[in-house]
Amino acid sequence: GQQVMQIPQYQHVQEGEDFTTYCNSSTTLSNIQWYKQRPGGHPVFLIQLVKSGEVKKQKRLTFQFGEAKKNSSLHITATQTTDVGTYFCRLAAGNKLTFGGGTRVLVKP
Amino acid sequence: NAGVTQTPKFRVLKTGQSMTLLCAQDMNHEYMYWYRQDPGMGLRLIHYSVGEGTTAKGEVPDGYNVSRLKKQNFLLGLESAAPSQTSVYFCASCSTSGTDTQYFGPGTRLTVL
Numbered sequence A: 001g002q003q004v005m006q007i008p009q010y011q012h013v014q015e016g017e018d019f020t021t022y023c024n025s026s027t028t029l030s031n032i033q034w035y036k037q038r039p040g041g042h043p044v045f046l047i048q049l050v051k052s053g054e055v056k057k058q059k060r061l062t063f064q065f066g067e068a069k070k071n072s073s074l075h076i077t078a079t080q081t082t083d084v085g086t087y088f089c090r091l092a093a094g095n096k097l098t099f100g101g102g103t104r105v106l107v108k109p
Numbered sequence B: 001n002a003g004v005t006q007t008p009k010f011r012v013l014k015t016g017q018s019m020t021l022l023c024a025q026d027m028n029h030e031y032m033y034w035y036r037q038d039p040g041m042g043l044r045l046i047h048y049s050v051g052e053g054t055t056a057k058g059e060v061p062d063g064y065n066v067s068r069l070k071k072q073n074f075l076l077g078l079e080s081a082a083p084s085q086t087s088v089y090f091c092a093s094c095s096t097s098g099t100d101t102q103y104f105g106p107g108t109r110l111t112v113l
Helices: none
Strands: A003-008 A010-014 A021-023 A031-037 A044-049 A055-059 A062-067 A071-076 A085-092 A096-099 A103-109 B004-007 B010-013 B019-025 B029-038 B043-049 B065-066 B074-076 B087-094 B108-112
Touching: A003 A085, A010 A021, A021 A085, A021 A103, A031 A071, A044 A062, A071 A085, A096 B043, A103 B065, B004 B010, B004 B087, B019 B029, B019 B087, B019 B108, B029 B074, B043 B065, B074 B087
Parallel strands: A010 A103, B010 B108
Antiparallel strands: A003 A021, A021 A071, A031 A044, A031 A085, A055 A062, A062 A071, A085 A096, A085 A103, B004 B019, B019 B074, B029 B043, B029 B087, B065 B074, B087 B108
């Protein structure tokens, strides 16, 4: 079956610093989506990547899809307290959808 | 347009009791999903539906049943609750298959004593 690993599990970041979270799949993907879940909230869609090597930006967030379509990364620059939450990748291989375990981000002011 | 709603928001059950969680969406979506999220964990798929009258098992279906009698509603049933089913339950919907955004409900926090 499809295996997904999201690292790191936890990320403690000083406000203003950058960090990256990674999502790795054992199989080639149709697409990958990223979601953010604020503490006590529900997952909210951020972005979808479909093409090999695709890079998309949303303000301070940069999303990248690997050339082999087996991995993805989310890079946040100049972290702010509003970035607190858990970031999940959601993999799609055909009709099979799998969520990664998430990276829980804590920001130190 | 309320999106995805879930009822109830909170519930406490005793072991062996039964209950039904209701998910409703007003976006005319074909696909609906039930996930559970345990503390500090990711989302695990319980059951899903690809259209009215259809259901399928996900990753962790044991102890749960579902029904999709109407397109807008997806019900999750626990016939005999166990403490291991203490979790936050999220419903989600999307218009077609894996390439579309999943819209999540606010969740139901269930505690089984």
